[in-house]
Amino acid sequence: MPNRPTATDILDCEFLVIRGKLLEVAAALDRIDRGTGSTDGDARRENIRKTLALLGGDPADSGGKASRAEQLQLIFSLPYEREWRKAQ
Numbered sequence: 298m299p300n301r302p303t304a305t306d307i308l309d310c311e312f313l314v315i316r317g318k319l320l321e322v323a324a325a326l327d328r329i330d331r332g333t334g335s336t337d338g339d340a341r342r343e344n345i346r347k348t349l350a351l352l353g354g355d356p357a358d359s360g361g362k363a364s365r366a367e368q369l370q371l372i373f374s375l376p377y378e379r380e381w382r383k384a385q
Contacts (some may be wrong), residue, residue, distance in 0.1 A: 326345070331340075344372050344373055347372050348369050348372055348373075349363060351368055351369060351372070352365060352369075
């Protein structure tokens with residue numbers, strides 16, 4: 298069985314990529330904040346807020362929930378509709 302990398306090994310490899318992506322998100326949010334008008338009540342902004350809270354939370358508090366990646370995907374997904382084929 299191959300050796301699994303340690304958390305530190307993974308962080309060493311991924312840190313700069315993660316940092317860059319977080320900077321992109323921060324810059325995009327800054328541009329939104331500097332824009333004219335308001336995003337109050339915009340579901341997309343609320344989904345971003347929920348995602349940031351999810352990412353900033355303690356993984357130990359997940360209570361056995363799905364991975365952060367899966368939870369994030371669910372935040373940005375439409376709810377499943379059992380009758381979706383009949384609507385076409």
